[in-house]
Amino acid sequence: xxxxxxLFGQENTFPPALVERINSKKEKGIFAELAxxxxxxxxxxxxxAVIIDRISQDIPFxxxxxKNAAISGTAVINNPFWWSADEKFFNNSLAVKLGVPVxxxxxxxxxQHPPDTNExxxxxxxxxxxxQGIFNHIGFPAFFKPFAGGGWKNVYKLDSxxxxxxxxxxxxxxxxxxQEAIDFTDYFRCYCIDRKDVRIMQYDPKxxxxxxxxxxxxxxxxxxxxxxxxxxxxxxxGLGYDFNTVEFAVRDGIPIAIDFCNPAPDADVxxxxxxxxxxxxxxxxxxxxxxxxxxxxxxxxxxxxEYLQKSVKKQKL
Numbered sequence: 001x002x003x004x005x006x007l008f009g010q011e012n013t014f015p016p017a018l019v020e021r022i023n024s025k026k027e028k029g030i031f032a033e034l035a036x037x038x039x040x041x042x043x044x045x046x047x048x049a050v051i052i053d054r055i056s057q058d059i060p061f062x063x064x065x066x067k068n069a070a071i072s073g074t075a076v077i078n079n080p081f082w083w084s085a086d087e088k089f090f091n092n093s094l095a096v097k098l099g100v101p102v103x104x105x106x107x108x109x110x111x112q113h114p115p116d117t118n119e120x121x122x123x124x125x126x127x128x129x130x131x132q133g134i135f136n137h138i139g140f141p142a143f144f145k146p147f148a149g150g151g152w153k154n155v156y157k158l159d160s161x162x163x164x165x166x167x168x169x170x171x172x173x174x175x176x177x178x179q180e181a182i183d184f185t186d187y188f189r190c191y192c193i194d195r196k197d198v199r200i201m202q203y204d205p206k207x208x209x210x211x212x213x214x215x216x217x218x219x220x221x222x223x224x225x226x227x228x229x230x231x232x233x234x235x236x237x238g239l240g241y242d243f244n245t246v247e248f249a250v251r252d253g254i255p256i257a258i259d260f261c262n263p264a265p266d267a268d269v270x271x272x273x274x275x276x277x278x279x280x281x282x283x284x285x286x287x288x289x290x291x292x293x294x295x296x297x298x299x300x301x302x303x304x305x306e307y308l309q310k311s312v313k314k315q316k317l
Contacts, residue, residue, distance in 0.1 A: 005035030240305025
């Protein structure tokens with residue numbers, strides 16, 4: 001019997017629905033359940049062929065558990081080693097290399113020194129920074145956000161240098177990035193599952209959370225939708241995410257990737273709506289079943305992005 005476990009936190013609709021959908025397909029030798037964790041012994045298998053992770057970004061214990069599971073052969077979705085190393089500034093840099101448009105972005109040191117460091121620890125950093133050059137490059141309005149954050153925590157929209165410095169002094173030891181604001185005409189949030197299945201959803205980030213998924217979407221030009229889909233696949237194959245969302249702001253007909261590091265994306269029926277919920281449940285169930293069928297004992301069953309795979313190939317040459 002190959003078991004599929006769903007590791008989750010506070011969400012209530014997606015995990016049980018996914019378990020029910022997988023089991024309803026009655027695939028021989030495959031069974032899904034809400035994951036159960038007790039003793040975690042080093043290098044010991046978990047009993048799960050596949051684990052879909054929805055919570056380890058908030059629970060360090062779970063992240064360590066998943067790495068131990070992965071090294072023991074479990075196919076963890078998404079790869080816990082890559083997710084631990086990933087962050088938004090790197091993703092933007094990779095997007096540029098992949099040919100996907102992103103906002104102009106600058107990485108900034110934390111306003112306060114990290115713990116157990118002082119000004120001597122930062123002697124390679126020129127001071128003062130070329131603030132005017134940075135502001136000229138990015139322009140205002142701009143977004144100021146953590147380089148590795150999520151959930152719209154510690155995000156500022158700024159209209160001037162004075163507002164920037166006020167916000168900067170509030171961010172403490174957070175490493176931040178300043179990013180060009182995109183004045184958009186259309187906005188999309190796109191599920192990507194199994195690095196091949198894409199669902200493009202019209203989305204309004206200016207609305208309250210429960211109203212952001214547009215209920216009556218307007219017609220969109222087929223060429224634009226195809227470009228969005230191509231960019232979604234480029235990003236998720238480059239990064240190696242099996243379950244992710246990508247957001248695009250469209251300016252002058254060009255989709256610009258805004259946020260594409262969401263490997264535990266919102267999948268609650270009350271926010272995404274019934275049609276999107278049905279799609280993500282069915283598509284995630286099919287992926288989990290495929291992963292379980294392909295699972296082999298004692299080997300690496302993780303997904304690694306094309307960026308890392310190419311780096312490994314170069315090392316072998």
